[in-house]
Amino acid sequence: MIEIKNLVKRFGDKLVLSNVSFTVGDNEIVGFLGPNGAGKSTTLNIVTGYLSATEGTAVIEGCDILEDPQNARAHIGFLPEIPPLYPDMTVAEYLSFIYDLKGTTLNREKHLEEIAEVTRIADVGQRLIGNLSKGYKQRVGIAQALVGNPKVIILDEPTVGLDPRQIIEIRNLVRMLGRDHTVIFSSHILSEVQAVSDRIVIINKGQIVADEKTEEISRVVDGRRRFTFSICGPQKEIYAALKQIPGVTYVEALAGHELDSTQFVVESQTDVRKAVFGILAANDWPLIGVEAMGVNLEEIFISLVDKPDGKQAGRRITTPKANA
Amino acid sequence: MGAILKKELRSYFTSPIGYVYIAVYLAISGFVFSMFTVQQASSGEDASVGTYFTVLMFVYSILVPLLTMRIFADEKKQGTEQLLLTSRVPIWSMVLAKFVAAYIMFASTFLISLLDYYVLFKYGKPQPGVLFGYAVGVLLLGAAFVAIGVFISSLTENQIIAAVGTIAVLLLMLCVNFFNQYIDISWIRVVCNWLSIYSRFGNFTYGVFDFNALLYYASICFVFLFLTVRVYQRRRYQ
Incomplete structure (x- = not known):
């Protein structure tokens, strides 16, 4: 479970996040949606402990990311916007390094084999990461997030730059991960979020403007x-x-x-x-x-993010979560 | 920490940097040792290693940046620092692992070059205490050099800037006391002397273990590694 409360982030005088709050329940897939520069990556970077918040808290599986970062991070598998890969390593060497980095205690060989199987990278295990296609690199990035079997998986724009077939594969993978993991999946592509998420949180200009179940968002946003x-x-x-x-x-x-x-x-x-x-x-x-x-998600999205600044906070829509 | 240390050591040998460093260092070291020490010893002159080690210090100021330039700059450029900074490994542990990896490369290459001493003992009569003093001095000096290089690498994502910056700072710290003869203001001379890495090396050349110099080099390491940690903490809390 992830509980994000009143996150505020300032870079100098610039307010990047303003009172961002939402909760992600166990085994829930939440699509974190927003236009470029809305504050998606900043929020996720704070949740994963890469950045600190100016104000507010992010609690992962009961551990505050600032007060108890080691334990909080132990529950997180994170794929940043740019997959953190070492091009001079083979896929097998890389995953083995991640295994050591995370201090995983599961059976190394079996665990890494399972991950390679799930992410469909077993056939490139001995290839240098630098020589892989964009799609494979992205999958290796997701594979590293799964090492150690963390409860929470955070994927920051995992489908950027992929071809349609690869996008479908990643979507299926995210859906599958949602069975056993709590997943936050950020994107600025609306159909993608709609396709995989149980719930959608929309952020714009650093503020949450919608937080709804996927099937209900259009009804609530626009009658x-x-x-x-x-x-x-x-x-x-x-x-x-x-x-x-x-x-x-x-x-x-x-x-x-x-x-x-x-x-x-x-x-x-x-x-x-x-x-x-x-x-x-x-x-x-x-x-x-x-x-x-029907009023489609694109229209909802645009109607929310195009609101003038002053009206955004009042525009936020939300209903009680089943598992929050 | 072990995982990062292992990865760093490995990375020296998956790119040409490790091989280039070892090859160039051993070639220059062997050449200088032969020119200034062995040839003098074989011709019956005093087999002083002073010139050899003085030249070596300047060689290190050019070659050590090869070991440290990519250490953080590359992580930043590839986006992999996000992986390290969101892992369970604390920042100080990450910095220490990278420092130790670069230092292992430095120290192990230096220790290999000590095989040259065998030739010296065969053809001359060097004083073992003096040689040992020099060796300890170089190992301490190297640690300070590596720490400075690690810090400068954390400031940029460009390896070239990291390397050139490190060379400039190391040369400045080596040469700073040479400017003293041209300076009349006493407090500036004191500062220059304090900053001078070279002037601390003196007692080791007599075979005397200088505890003050040990503290000085240890302080340099601590200060620059601490600053590196602060660079990352500041970035997180900016």
Whole structure:
């Protein structure tokens, strides 16, 4: 379990983190999402003890990272943004070095073999790290985080620079790790976080702006419904009629695609499809297509991070965690 | 600490640095020893090793940076210092492991070069006490050199800057008391004398074990290793 409370970090006069707090429960995968420069890596660097916080605490499995760094770090496997690899070592030598560095007491050969198997690097064990592809290097970086079987795995942007196939492999690996480990997985790629995380924490400009279960985040962040109607008929009149439907907050007419139709994007607080159909039927305006558009994670993300500074703190959304 | 020490020692031999250091040092040391000591001994002159060790000090000020330049600079450049600083190994332990690794390279190469003494004993009549004094002096001086190099390497991620910076500081500390003859202000002369690594070496050349010099070199090691630890602590708490 990771408990992060009121983290504040200043670099000189610059406030990089402002009261960052969240908790990651046992065997939970949390996606830590934010645009570049939002404070993701700084937060993770503080949690792993690489940097200190100006204020606040980070407690890992009951050990405060500042007061009891040795024990706290013993519970952490960390893949930094740049995988910390020695190019002049073979993969086997590197993992063996990490094994010694972490003071692991598990059976060396068996443990390292298992990790190589899980991360699918067994076939490059005797190759120099400097000669490996980016994907393999990333996997070796994840493998070092797993040495010693730490309870908490922290992965800072593990899929940066990988091809789509490699990204899927890393996602599957993270999912698998989440069965037995507490995982924080940072990324600025939204679909990736959505694909692997149980929960999403969004950070922007050093503040947490959302902390929700993945499946609930869109509902909580934005209660809007959005539909596209393809309608044949007089554009201006249809537009006016749609605007008058109770609950409709926004209507936009787009160019039509077929049968002289016009596409109308309608945003509303409730499901207005029945009301729209009634009005169209009454006016004899044929409806040739309806599409319900979900608010996707990209839109949520942008809506959160584009808020003016002053409104961010009040925008934070959160509901009680099941295992917090 | 053992893991980092082992890795550092290994890294000297997975890159050319370790081989270059050993080869160049042994070649220069052998040449200087032959020129200033063995040839004099074989021609019946006094087999003084004073010139040999004086030249050796300047050779070290150029070669020791080879051992220390990458020690932290490379970790920083490769991003691997994050691995070390987030491991369970305390910062002081990491610094000490890297210092010891570089010092083992320095000391073991020096000890190999002591085989030259065999030639000296065969062709001349050197005083064992004096030779022993010089050897102890070099081992202490080397520790101070390595500590200074380790510290300067922690300040940059560029190996060349680390090497050139170390050479400059070592040469300055070796030569600082030579400027004394041109300085009239007494307190500056005192400071220059205090800073001078060379002037502390004197008693060892008579075969006398100088406890003050031992303390001086130990202090230099402590101060620069402490400063290295502070560099990393400051970075963490910045």
